[in-house]
Amino acid sequence: MIVTKDQIVLWLRRVADVLEENKDYLTQLDAAIGDADHGINMDRGFKRVLGQLPKVEDKDIGSILKTTGMALISSVGGAGGPLYGTLFMRAGMAVDGKQELTPEDLVTLLRAAVDGVVQRGKAELGDKTMVDALLPALQAFQKAVEAGEDLDVALERAVAAAEEGMKATIPMLAKKGRASYLGERSIGHQDPGATSSYLILKALLDTVRETT
Amino acid sequence: MKKLINKPEDFVRESLEGMALAHPDLIKIHLDPNFVYRADAPVQGKVAVISGGGSGHEPMHGGFVGKGMLDAACPGEVFTSPTPDQMFEAAKAVHGGAGVLFIVKNYTGDVMNFEMAAELAHTEGIPVQNILIDDDVAVKDSLYTAGRRGTGTTVLAEKICGAAAEAGYDLKQVADLCRRVNLNGRCMGMALTSCTVPAKGTPTFELGDDEMEIGIGIHGEPGRERMKIKSADEITEMLALAIIEDPAYTRTVREWDMEKGEWVEVELTDEPFREGDQVIAMVNSMGGTPVAELYVVYRKLHEICEKKGLKIVRNLVGAYITSLEMQGVSITLLRVDDEMLRFWDAPVHTPALRWGM
Structure with missing residues (x-):
């Protein structure tokens, strides 16, 4: 089982839809512990991605993902811009020139993407950030692929791990970003960045399920 | 809004x-x-x-x-x-x-x-x-x-x-x-009211009519603590001492x-600041506080600095780094050579x- 270039494009379009639907939800999560703009910023960013996609749809997956990253870097702002921008840029660089992705390619892609986020944001597991959704997802995906599971099963496990990681941010004390200034008051709220990361991974699973 | x-x-x-x-x-x-x-x-x-x-x-x-x-x-x-x-x-x-x-x-x-x-x-x-x-x-x-x-x-x-x-x-x-x-340089601010980001349309945080938030940043993010509103002199003293006595x-x-x-x-x-330091003092409006109130704050700040042995050699009083229409003030002291x-x-x-x- 592989992921095709068309599926990658469909995924990015679905992410734009999902983020539009969840714009207010993400912004509300951010209002509780941040500065109430995460949903607005991500929606603006993926609208920009939608505008750029027609220019690169006939290129390779690497170019499509790098273009997505650049569009996010130049339109999202806040911390989300550099973090998601870096995530997609590194993902694209990891699969340069490819027209389709094997499960092993996806492991490489995800690892490069998550490493990029960790480097840029200097966050560790448990800091109440998007890393709390992304890192468990990467680990679950890699483990499933190494165990020889099918791509869709591996993705299901990755998304389940991301969801669990996202929910696990609720009792955490924020140590990075604007939420960290709240100290104890950040406890009891789900991290908006972990939530958008989960939504983006879930959109990949849904796309693969619907189109294979 | x-x-x-x-x-x-x-x-x-x-x-x-x-x-x-x-x-x-x-x-x-x-x-x-x-x-x-x-x-x-x-x-x-x-x-x-x-x-x-x-x-x-x-x-x-x-x-x-x-x-x-x-x-x-x-x-x-x-x-x-x-x-x-x-x-x-x-x-x-x-x-x-x-x-x-x-x-x-x-x-x-x-x-x-x-x-x-x-x-x-x-x-x-x-x-x-x-x-x-x-x-x-x-x-x-x-x-x-x-x-x-x-x-x-x-x-x-x-x-x-x-x-x-x-x-x-x-x-x-x-x-x-x-x-x-x-x-x-050291700074600390406080808010009397919240502010509204145009794209959001509602205030960033809620603050009761008789409350203030001490130690805010410049985005309506929460501060050190929320308390009942006090007099200008008491508020100025809280901010100034937090700055001057900061380790x-x-x-x-x-x-x-x-x-x-x-x-x-x-x-x-x-x-930290020491007796004998020369400082530039900035009393800054968060956007919605009138200049006359800033001078009430500056008056007290001047008194506190004198008492603490800090010499204000220059000052800047006005709205320079704001949070939209928020009422409130920040004090900055910069030790200068x-x-x-x-x-x-x-x-x-x-x-x-x-x-x-």
């Missing part, structure tokens, strides 16, 4: 356009990506000083672009940091061959976007350095947070470093001076190694700050 805006999504652009029309002799604007730059840029042979941050803090930073201060300012969306392409394009537009200093307020988004901008400038062959401003003493437990925020000292650093660049300091000298200004503060920041082309971690420690004072006194001509020319 009652605001003098047309459409929320047009607010930043229309405000920039109006500013350009009002000050054609001083500044120009570039749209998409947005930045404000000196009308006479690039100034050949001069270090270009660039800052930026979310909109909503006006006159900072765009109002400080002009002779003797900033070469360019990059405004993001309201309370959202600008994007790297803005700083990169601004750097290319104002680079006069002597490199670019980015003055960055310590907020996670700002730091990351300016770091990416520095990496882009470096690949373009522009010598660059990023200096962080993290002066907000309200942030406790800075080890477990993103650290102290960048607030009032930013305005003073932009003035002093802009003058140093104008006087011919090279990039390393301007960066060293900027770092030193940051290490000698030494150590932090690790990332600066750019120009030769290696990579980030290096630097540990910096500042010293002769070099800093000389650059503070140097001529400046920008939309929001002008003396000596």
Whole structure:
């Protein structure tokens, strides 16, 4: 089982839809512990991605993902811009020139993407950030692929791990970003960045399920 | 929401356009990506000083672009940091061959976007350095947070470093001076009311009629504590003493190694205020507090500084680093030496700050 270039494009379009639907939800999560703009910023960013996609749809997956990253870097702002921008840029660089992705390619892609986020944001597991959704997802995906599971099963496990990681941010004390200034008051709220990361991974699973 | 805006999504652009029309002799604007730059840029042979941050803090930073201060300012969306392409394009537009200093307020988004901008400038062959401003003493437990925020000292650093660049300091000298200004400045603010981001339409936080929030940043983020409102003298004393009695503060920041082309971690420690220090005092409106109230605060601040043996040698009273229409005040004290004072006194001509020319 592989992921095709068309599926990658469909995924990015679905992410734009999902983020539009969840714009207010993400912004509300951010209002509780941040500065109430995460949903607005991500929606603006993926609208920009939608505008750029027609220019690169006939290129390779690497170019499509790098273009997505650049569009996010130049339109999202806040911390989300550099973090998601870096995530997609590194993902694209990891699969340069490819027209389709094997499960092993996806492991490489995800690892490069998550490493990029960790480097840029200097966050560790448990800091109440998007890393709390992304890192468990990467680990679950890699483990499933190494165990020889099918791509869709591996993705299901990755998304389940991301969801669990996202929910696990609720009792955490924020140590990075604007939420960290709240100290104890950040406890009891789900991290908006972990939530958008989960939504983006879930959109990949849904796309693969619907189109294979 | 009652605001003098047309459409929320047009607010930043229309405000920039109006500013350009009002000050054609001083500044120009570039749209998409947005930045404000000196009308006479690039100034050949001069270090270009660039800052930026979310909109909503006006006159900072765009109002400080002009002779003797900033070469360019990059405004993001309201309370959202600008994007790297803005700083990169601004750097290319104002680079006069002597490199670019980015003055960055310590907020996670700002730091990351300016770091990416520095990496882009470096690949373009522009010598660059990023200096962080993290002066907000309200942030406790800075080890477990993103650290102290960048607030009032930013305005003073932009003035002093802009003058140093104008006087011919090279990039390393301007960066060293900027770092030193940051290490000698401390700030703390408070809010009487919240503020409303146009795109959101509702106040960022709720504050009762009889309440105030002490130790806010500049985005309506929560502060140290919420309490019943007190008199101007009591509030001034709370802020001033938190600043004056603040102990030494150590932090690790990332600066750019120009030769290696990579980030290096630097540990910096500042010293508390001491009797006999000379200071510049800024009493700043958060946007909605009238000047008359600022002078009530300044009166008490002056008294406290005298009592503590701090000599206010210069002052700035007004709205310089704001949070939209928020009522409230911030106090900044900057310990100055002769070099800093000389650059503070140097001529400046920008939309929001002008003396000596």
